Amino acid sequence: MRKPELLAPAGNLEKLKFAVLYGADAVYIGGQRFGLRSKAGNFSCEDMREGVEFSHAHGAKVFVAANIIAHNDDFAGMEEYFRTLYDIGIDAVIIADPAIIDVCRQAAPDLEIHLSTQASTTNWQAVKFWADEGIKRIVLAREVSLQEIREIKQNVSVEIEAFIHGAMCISYSGRCVLSNHMTNRDANRGGCAQSCRWQYDLFEEVEEQTDELPLFAEGDDAFTMSSKDLCMIEHVPEMIEAGVDSLKIEGRMKTAHYVATVVNAYRRVIDAYCENPKEFRFRPEWMDEILKAANRPITTAFYYGAPTAGDQIYGLPPKMAKYEFAGLVLDYDETAGIATIEQRTRFSVGQEVEFFGPKRENFKQVVTAIWDEEGAALVDANRPLQRVKLKVDRPVQPYDIMRKGEGILSLAGRP
Template sequence: MVTAVQTRKKPELLAPAGDLDKLKFAVMYGADAVYIGGEKFGLRSKAGNFSYEKIKEGVEFAHRHGAKVFVAANIIAHNEDFTGMEEYFQTLYKIGVDAVIIADPAIIEICAMAAPELEIHLSTQASTTNWQTLKFWAEEGVKRVVLARECTMDEIHKIKENVNIEVESFIHGAMCISYSGRCVLSNHMTNRDSNRGGCAQSCRWKYDLFEDGEDGMEPISPDDDSYTMGSKDLCMIEYIPDLIKAGVDSFKIEGRMKTIHYVATVVNAYRRAIDAYYEEPENYRFNEEWMEEILKAANRPITTGFYYHTPTDVDQIFGTPPKVAQFDFAGIVLDYEENTGIATIEQRNRFAIGQEIEMIGPKRDRFEQKITQIWDEDGNEISVANTPLQRVRFKVDRPVNAYDIMRKRK
């Protein structure tokens, strides 16, 4: 029997790509689409943003593997920010970019005039939380709206009941303490504009609390704890069925500044969860291994954000945060020899003989083993790989493939 869920189009899994390597790993580990930043007009000025040449290479790689590429041009523009904008969008269209993500209405208008065939997605920076606003943007020719992170699951249901437009929602990653990222803390504290790509993440700094006492300002932080204003990270891996039933068209992972290990691990976990649900919706069971994988790449404790309730102190990081089980990204598999069982690894963090490691890949389950021998590129036996990007070889217990990742417990 075919269920209603199985006849509904499977939601897109959209991954961050801070540079070309991350784009390739995101695609190989199961992303249906990736979003990147060009060298202009985006909100991640410190990411490894893409030149036109890199965008072209990324688009060609993604398209060969059946994935799409979206480019973020989601600054809130000042007068001086518009120079070269028409040419920028025209070039992106010629390269073959699948869509651009824009927040500012003036930039949307410029893009629509300069490159009318280039698909426009409304950025989460536009703070969209209701179906009437989505209806307005649909009539303006916007193909998709990235909802504000403040939207609840009930509100998403209501939106999809009233508007025939694609909806994209964040399902994983960092949460901004300010409404839809519209923050001026960074501007005041560091003269770096959050809404033009320069956020210094002032909310993640450690602060002490003081009150005006008889002898001046007196500290009131209990137990000498330092406090942040930061949220726990969003994680919806356990609630894939709810997101699908709400009608979300694209599941978005945050993290263009994160590592290859983070991108590959998180994308892989969500890919498996989504596919498992569509295989047997009526018999779907959450696999705890998916959460274990997520936590191995986690930077902070996790929360469901605004989806089910208004966040409280439980969803914020106060005092000393609880420890999150983390692994170090140790290396990337470049090659594997079937006849010898020996893999060539590009080192990303120090590892040595006798160390327990894990190997993960997009097309198989992870496995653990101990390193017993290591050879350098010249065939010399060595005891430790401690040079960045060093290429070494050692025997693995099971077959591996290029793009597989090696990690070690911290």
């Protein structure tokens, strides 16, 4: 069974390391220019070098998004930027604008180019055009169905990348100017203000009246243009069978906990299916993991037909239990059964926590005691990045995550 690449987002160097350690075959990052996530942490050249070294040491690749829709004044320094990426060892760049593709080819002819989803590629003829232009991989528009992916792979021999998880844009392939209008922040040059997810009142214009009539009564739920989040974890086999070469997770602005949780869950599904497709059975705990990282209800978006009202968020979304990154395992004393933890959010004696990691089954326990680095007993770990020790019920290892939550998530809001 051909195993597809699992491609994960990395908004900064720490998230890159979590993505790789928790099972990503490749990560995509943004530099400090020319990308569509200007508010993400993004990478300096020094961070890129460290990220490439770390990823390559673990058998993973690093791609850089340079996918703005460029205006005339965006090209200054672009040639030097691509030459720097090539010298650093970046494996590929993700580009949407044909002019930027030309600049990259001239500046760094051996740097692999992937066509961004922002190019809105939705049919096999367009895929063939870009393949004939020498583009190594096409990241399909999010409006493409599974059947259309099958037809593309039947007609064109080129790598196909498709989103399997994450936020969906309400506008066609992200070609939105609502943020520009509302905030003067250009969504297609990296400044999207997520205006579609704001809450709005609606009004009806009435002839011969100077005032507009509100369509909502006081106390009604506000209107949004917000989409549910894409989640294809139950449909990974169909994505693989359709011929998708790279399964992409959205979320460079998400937390490290989100990246680790989602990557870990998809890694397990992909490996289980590819190991034995005929005997594969989807395990409910994989979906439970995904929901622990979710902050919106989920949908399959365009993969099985055009979305309906059921794929949008109207009014208040279903309540989702909140899970937080409580601590990062730094070390484990096997003889004493004590872990050294770096605190990320406050946790206390008597609180139930859950440990998970890339090479273990999850386990829950109650925190029975906490000690500081000098051995003094603590009631709680309440200082950011505080290093503490606590007794753990099972062996753990560095980069395992300890999280705290509010119980099991409801499946309310699923399509």
